[in-house]
Amino acid sequence: MLHLLDVRCKFLMMCLVSMSMLSAQVFACFFYFLVLLFFFKKTGLNIFATLNSIKYFILFLFFIFAARALALKGDSLFSFYGLSVTKQGLNDGFLVAFRFFLVMLTGLLFSSTTKPSSVKSAVQWFLKPVPFVPEKRVAVMISLSLSFMPVILKQAKEVSEAQKARCGDLQKNPIKRIIRLVLPLLKKTFLSADYLVLAMESRCYSDDRTDPEFTPSGKEFFFFAGSVVLSLSLVCL
Amino acid sequence: MTKNIIDINAICHTFADGYIGLKNISVSISKGEFIILAGKNGSGKTTFLRHLNGLLLPDSGVIFVKGLDVSKHLVQTRKTVGMVFQDADTQIVGDTVFDEVAFGLENLKVKRAEINKKVTLILEDLNLFHLKDRSPSTLSGGEKRKLAIAGILVMDPEVIVFDEPFSNLDYPGTIQVLSTIIDLNRSGHTIIIATHDVETVICEATRIIMMEDGQIKKDGTPDCIVKHLESFGVRQPCSSKFGMGLQPWLS
Numbered sequence: 001m002l003h004l005l006d007v008r009c010k011f012l013m014m015c016l017v018s019m020s021m022l023s024a025q026v027f028a029c030f031f032y033f034l035v036l037l038f039f040f041k042k043t044g045l046n047i048f049a050t051l052n053s054i055k056y057f058i059l060f061l062f063f064i065f066a067a068r069a070l071a072l073k074g075d076s077l078f079s080f081y082g083l084s085v086t087k088q089g090l091n092d093g094f095l096v097a098f099r100f101f102l103v104m105l106t107g108l109l110f111s112s113t114t115k116p117s118s119v120k121s122a123v124q125w126f127l128k129p130v131p132f133v134p135e136k137r138v139a140v141m142i143s144l145s146l147s148f149m150p151v152i153l154k155q156a157k158e159v160s161e162a163q164k165a166r167c168g169d170l171q172k173n174p175i176k177r178i179i180r181l182v183l184p185l186l187k188k189t190f191l192s193a194d195y196l197v198l199a200m201e202s203r204c205y206s207d208d209r210t211d212p213e214f215t216p217s218g219k220e221f222f223f224f225a226g227s228v229v230l231s232l233s234l235v236c237l
Numbered sequence: 238m239t240k241n242i243i244d245i246n247a248i249c250h251t252f253a254d255g256y257i258g259l260k261n262i263s264v265s266i267s268k269g270e271f272i273i274l275a276g277k278n279g280s281g282k283t284t285f286l287r288h289l290n291g292l293l294l295p296d297s298g299v300i301f302v303k304g305l306d307v308s309k310h311l312v313q314t315r316k317t318v319g320m321v322f323q324d325a326d327t328q329i330v331g332d333t334v335f336d337e338v339a340f341g342l343e344n345l346k347v348k349r350a351e352i353n354k355k356v357t358l359i360l361e362d363l364n365l366f367h368l369k370d371r372s373p374s375t376l377s378g379g380e381k382r383k384l385a386i387a388g389i390l391v392m393d394p395e396v397i398v399f400d401e402p403f404s405n406l407d408y409p410g411t412i413q414v415l416s417t418i419i420d421l422n423r424s425g426h427t428i429i430i431a432t433h434d435v436e437t438v439i440c441e442a443t444r445i446i447m448m449e450d451g452q453i454k455k456d457g458t459p460d461c462i463v464k465h466l467e468s469f470g471v472r473q474p475c476s477s478k479f480g481m482g483l484q485p486w487l488s
Contacts (some may be wrong), residue, residue, distance in 0.1 A: 061289035115370070116332045146332045154326075195327040202290050202320045203330075203341040203388065204312050210343040210352060 001219070002043055003107070007118040008125055009220040013109045013227040018103045020231035026091075028237035029098045035230065036105050043113055050108055057104055061097040068093030117148045121212030136207050144196070155188045156181065241265040242396060242427055243289065243318075248298030250284060250451075258284035259295070260451045266429070268395065271422045272442055273459075274431040276448035277470030283323075283429035285448065286398050289429070290320040293322055303395075316345070319389030323401040325381035326374075334360070334376070334384055335369040341392040358393045363417060379410025396427040403437055411437065417488060436474040437465065440485040447471070459483060 002010065017032070024032065040047050051058070074088030111119075120142045127135035160182055163169070171177050243266040250259040258282050266272065274282050287293040288300060291311045300307040307314045322328045331337030335356055342352045360366040363383050368376065373384055382402060389397060402418065403411045419441055422428045430438055435445070445462040446468050447455040454469060457464055462481065466473045476484035 061402050081251075096414045120332070121376075141334055144330065147329055147373065150372070151326050154374075155288050190326045192324075195322060195324060196330070198287070199322055199328040200330060200340075202315055202322075203392065204249055204266060204344040206344050207482070210346055210349055213353075237384050 002039065004217040004219075005113075005223055006214055006216040006220050007114055007122040008214065009216075009224055010110055010114060011119075011122045011126070013224060014106055015233070016227050016231045018106055020234040021099045021103055021106075023095070024099060024234040025237065026095055026098070029095070029102060030235045031237060032102055032230070032234055033098075033105075036102065036109065039109055040105075043109070045109070045112055050058040050105070054104060054108070057099070061100055064100065065093040065097040068096055117143065120146070121214065124212060125214070134207060136209055139212070140209075148196075151192060152185070152189055156185050157191070159184045159188070240267065240405045242268045242303055245288075246299050246301075248288060248295035248300060248349070250288065250295050252295060257308045258293075258451050259288070262298070262451075262453055264453060264456065266396070266427060268427055269422070269425060271438075271443045272430070273435055273437050273438055273442045273445045274429060274448060275445055275466065277433055280448040280469075281363070281451035282433075282448055283400055284451070286400055286429065286431050289398055290315055290318050290398070292320070313440040314343075315415055316392055316397045318398060319392060319394035321382070321385050321389055321400065321402060322396045323404055325378070325385045328385050328388075329373040329381065332372060333369065334365060334371050334373055337384055338387045338391050341388060347387060355391050359387050363387050363390070376455065377410060378406045379413040382406065382410065382414045386414075386417055386421075390421075394426070396429065397421060399428070399430045401432055402430060402435065403432070412487065420457065433469060433471055437486045439463065439474055440483050463486070473481055 018175070021029070021032070037047065040050070069085050069089040069092075070083050072086055072089035072092050074086035076084040076086055078085055121138045123142060124135045124139035127133050127138055163180060168177070168180060171180070243264075245262055245264045246372065248259055248262050251257050251258075262285065271273055274285065276282050284293060288295060288307070289302070291307045291314045294308050300341060302310075302314045302317050316459075329337055330340050338356045339352050339360060342355060357366065357434075360369055365380065365383060367389060368380065376384060386397070397418075399418065402414055406414060415437060418428060418430070418438070421442065430442075432438070439445070439459050442459050445455070445457065445459050446453055447462060447465070449469055455465060460483070463473060463477050474483065476482060
C-alpha cells in the first residue's frame, strides 16, 4: 500500500515523523518501532535483511551510545581508567541511538517503497516555489547521479582488478594505493561525463522540460492524517 | 536539395589542439539508404557522425539536413538525425528504462500523456516493455544498446546514426541489435553505421564510404568497395576473401 502512495505525501510523512522523533521518549520510540515493524511486514520487507544492510550504521550508533554513556555527568554506575559510566549517560545514549535508528528505518522504508525517479520528481515539485533554485536542473542532476553511480562503481572495480592483475595489491602503502585507484578512475569518470553531455545534447537537452507526473492513489489524505496523529502521539507520549 | 535527406558541402573540422578531424568532405545521402562508414581508428568516422547531429559544427563548409542548415537549425536537425553512441552506459540518462526513453520527448516539452503513449509503443515495438521499470544498469549489453536505440526512435528521426553499434556485444547481443537495425531500415529509416568491422552489416548495406585521415577515400556499393577494404585497414569479410561473395551475417 505504501508503494502506491503519492511520493510527495510519503516525503511529507517521513519528514513529519522524523522531526517528531527529536522529542520522542523511550516509550514513544518503542511504540513507533512497532508501527514500523507493522509496515515492514505489510510491504514484504525482511527486517533482518534490512538490519544486516545497515550493520555499519548500527556500529556507528553503538559509538554514539558509548560516547553519551561516558560523557554525560550523573550518578556513576562504575568507572575505569578515570572514565565513569553514568546512569543518565546510559539512558540518554540509548534514547539518542534509538531515535537515530528509527529515523534510519523510516528512511529505508521510504526508499524501498519509492522509485528513485519519483524521489527526483518530488524534489523538483518541492523546490518549484523556492526562488533562485533551478528545480528542473536539480532534478536532472539527481537523476544523473543515480544512474551514474553504478557506472562509476563498475569502472572502479575494473581499475582495481586491472591493478591487481599486475600485482598492484603488493603495494602496502594505503595512500599510494588510493592514488593509483583514484587518478585513473577520475579520468574515466570525466571522460564518461563528457560523453554523457554529448548524448544529452544529441537528444535536445533543455532546462525547459515536461513536468513530472504524479499518480495519487486516493488514500493520501488518510495516510497523512494518520502520520499527523502519530507524530503528535510520539511527542506527547 | 530536397531529394537528398543530407547534403554535405566541403566541410572541414580542426580540433582545438590543432588535430585535423575532417578535410574537405562532400557527400550526399538519400532517404532510405543503408550506409557503412568504414575506416581504421582515428580515420575521422566519429567526428563525421557528430557533424550530422550538430554535436560538432564545421569550421568551413555547410551541412544541410532536409534542406536546413544544421548550424542554424540544431533542434530540428537533432529531431531528424538521431545518434546512438558507442558506449551505451554513458548515453543512458534515466533511472528506469521508461524514463530513459522518455528523456528526449521531455526535452521537447511534449505533453505527458503523449510521452506515455509514445514510449509504451516504442518499448513494445522493440520488445523492451517488460523491462520498463528496471534500472538500465541491470540490463544486458544487447538490451542496453536496444534501449539507446529506443531513446532515439521515440523522437521520430528519419536518419539514425550508429557509432560502432556492435562493440563489446556478445553474439546474441549483436544479433538483437543487428535485427533491430535491419528492421529500422526496412521501415524507411536512413541508417548510417560507423564501424571498422564491416562483416556483420555489409550484406545489408547499399553503400560503403571509406575514410582515412579525415577524408573520404572511396564511396560506392559494397560489391565495388569490398576488395579495397584491407588497403584502408579494414578487414575484408571471410566469405568475400574465399571467393563466396557477400554472405548475410544473419541466417
